Amino acid sequence: MLFHSTRGQSDPMKFTDAVRAGLADDGGLFVPERLPDLSSRLTEITAGSYVDLAEAIFREFATDIPAADLRALIEKTYAPDVFPDGVSPIQPAGNLHIQELFHGPTLAFKDVALQWLGNLFEYILATRGGEMTVLAATSGDTGSAAIAALGGRENLSLFVMHPAGRISPLQYRQMTTAPDANVHNLAVEGTFDDTQHILKMLNADADFKQRVSLGAVNSVNFARILAQIVYYFDAWKQLGRPDRFRVSVPTGNFGDILAGYYAKQMGLPIERLILATNDNDILARFFDCGIYSRGDVFATLAPAMDIQVASNFERYLFERVGRDGKELRWLMDSFAKTGEMALPKDAAADELFYAVSANETQILDTIHDLYDATGYVADPHTAVGVFAANQFHIAHDETVPMVCLATAHPAKFPDAIARATGRSDLASHPTLDALADLPARCTTIPADQTAVRHFIEEHL
Numbered sequence: 001m002l003f004h005s006t007r008g009q010s011d012p013m014k015f016t017d018a019v020r021a022g023l024a025d026d027g028g029l030f031v032p033e034r035l036p037d038l039s040s041r042l043t044e045i046t047a048g049s050y051v052d053l054a055e056a057i058f059r060e061f062a063t064d065i066p067a068a069d070l071r072a073l074i075e076k077t078y079a080p081d082v083f084p085d086g087v088s089p090i091q092p093a094g095n096l097h098i099q100e101l102f103h104g105p106t107l108a109f110k111d112v113a114l115q116w117l118g119n120l121f122e123y124i125l126a127t128r129g130g131e132m133t134v135l136a137a138t139s140g141d142t143g144s145a146a147i148a149a150l151g152g153r154e155n156l157s158l159f160v161m162h163p164a165g166r167i168s169p170l171q172y173r174q175m176t177t178a179p180d181a182n183v184h185n186l187a188v189e190g191t192f193d194d195t196q197h198i199l200k201m202l203n204a205d206a207d208f209k210q211r212v213s214l215g216a217v218n219s220v221n222f223a224r225i226l227a228q229i230v231y232y233f234d235a236w237k238q239l240g241r242p243d244r245f246r247v248s249v250p251t252g253n254f255g256d257i258l259a260g261y262y263a264k265q266m267g268l269p270i271e272r273l274i275l276a277t278n279d280n281d282i283l284a285r286f287f288d289c290g291i292y293s294r295g296d297v298f299a300t301l302a303p304a305m306d307i308q309v310a311s312n313f314e315r316y317l318f319e320r321v322g323r324d325g326k327e328l329r330w331l332m333d334s335f336a337k338t339g340e341m342a343l344p345k346d347a348a349a350d351e352l353f354y355a356v357s358a359n360e361t362q363i364l365d366t367i368h369d370l371y372d373a374t375g376y377v378a379d380p381h382t383a384v385g386v387f388a389a390n391q392f393h394i395a396h397d398e399t400v401p402m403v404c405l406a407t408a409h410p411a412k413f414p415d416a417i418a419r420a421t422g423r424s425d426l427a428s429h430p431t432l433d434a435l436a437d438l439p440a441r442c443t444t445i446p447a448d449q450t451a452v453r454h455f456i457e458e459h460l
């Protein structure tokens with residue numbers, strides 16, 4: 001299996017090369033040359049464990065990793081000591097099936113993909129030699145999941161930038177108490193946008209990039225999307241292999257829902273993907289009217305979804321323009337210039353997607369009402385998906401099973417849970433409580449790419 005750039009101007013690469021590179025040279029994202037059709041093997045591949053299922057799916061894409069090595073990597077990633085309560089168990093809550101993806105080390109769904117990516121990076125470096133530097137920008141959740149995945153790895157250094165003073169005390173503790181010597185936390189004196197800008201500028205610095213061997217852990221890396229395809233198949237299995245089912249996905253960068261879209265293309269009988277956003281509703285507006293236009297970013301109760309320009313949307317658009325790199329390039333260029341891209345309404349329409357956005361009051365009311373009706377405590381991100389699923393049910397029949405992806409443990413957002421329910425005893429977790437007394441390590445640095453570059457060069 002080869003991986004092509006969405007923009008069509010880079011050489012196709014094998015899986016491990018595409019993972020190592022992160023982004024293609026032409027600025028595009030790597031996509032598989034085709035999506036394998038597993039429709040005739042659905043029951044067979046879901047007959048065993050989660051590891052067996054992941055292996056059946058990964059081997060279609062990671063064709064340059066020997067079968068025994070691949071199996072060992074997957075076993076290590078989804079081991080019971082990493083995901084003690086399973087990777088993606090479903091809990092019933094009223095007429096919804098809540099699929100909990102937050103049982104990894106940092107209690108957010110990003111662990112499912114980043115634990116795999118961490119093991120994969122280590123394997124690639126061990127088999128080929130060399131070292132790697134990873135620079136990440138985080139508004140909170142990605143940073144701790146990346147640290148849990150890459151901390152203590154051989155030949156790998158991780159630098160995580162967060163906007164100083166703009167993340168929650170809990171998120172700060174989760175990141176800065178990591179004891180590993182290869183992890184460096186940088187509190188950047190600026191906004192999250194400033195940290196993303198620094199990341200982008202240093203990635204565009206070809207000389208620096210090569211010198212420190214820079215790699216990418218955000219969801220532009222195809223290995224992350226691949227890991228997320230698996231739990232859609234696992235949901236279908238846990239539901240008892242229905243003729244069709246629906247999935248509601250709390251969406252920010254479009255990575256998680258893209259994995260669902262790929263699962264559907266691979267033959268899984270997903271009838272609808274409910275695209276759930278918070279007040280940052282650029283994607284919902286696209287599926288409603290075909291116009292994709294950048295606006296201001298609002299800070300919401302579901303901060304991991306406070307994103308205007310969703311990087312993985314490019315992979316979806318690539319499919320929608322018939323995998324035509326030239327057409328895609330034209331669209332992305334005009335978006336970069338004008339902040340807007342318009343597809344004819346017919347071209348934008350996609351029956352598979354149903355988009356709903358939830359405002360702040362609706363998020364709090366959803367947490368409250370779900371708890372009242374079922375006793376289930378949902379975090380604010382999960383609540384956005386639950387709200388969207390309920391909206392869909394108001395307009396459509398309820399005979400088809402509805403899965404809601406639960407993307408974070410409620411204990412990560414205790415203030416929102418207390419505000420919504422009036423109770424402060426519903427959201428806690430021993431992993432988070434244990435961080436309270438650990439020493440923190442963090443360096444404050446100006447919002448300046450040269451300062452960050454110097455820091456990295458000094459600390460390698």
Ligand SMILES: *Cc1c(COP(=O)(O)O)cnc(C)c1O
Pocket residue numbers: 108109110141142219250251252253254255256257304305381407408
């Ligand atoms: C990252 C994240 C999301 C959004 O996922 P995307 O793949 O970016 O769409 C939703 N919820 C939580 C808790 C997250 O950390």
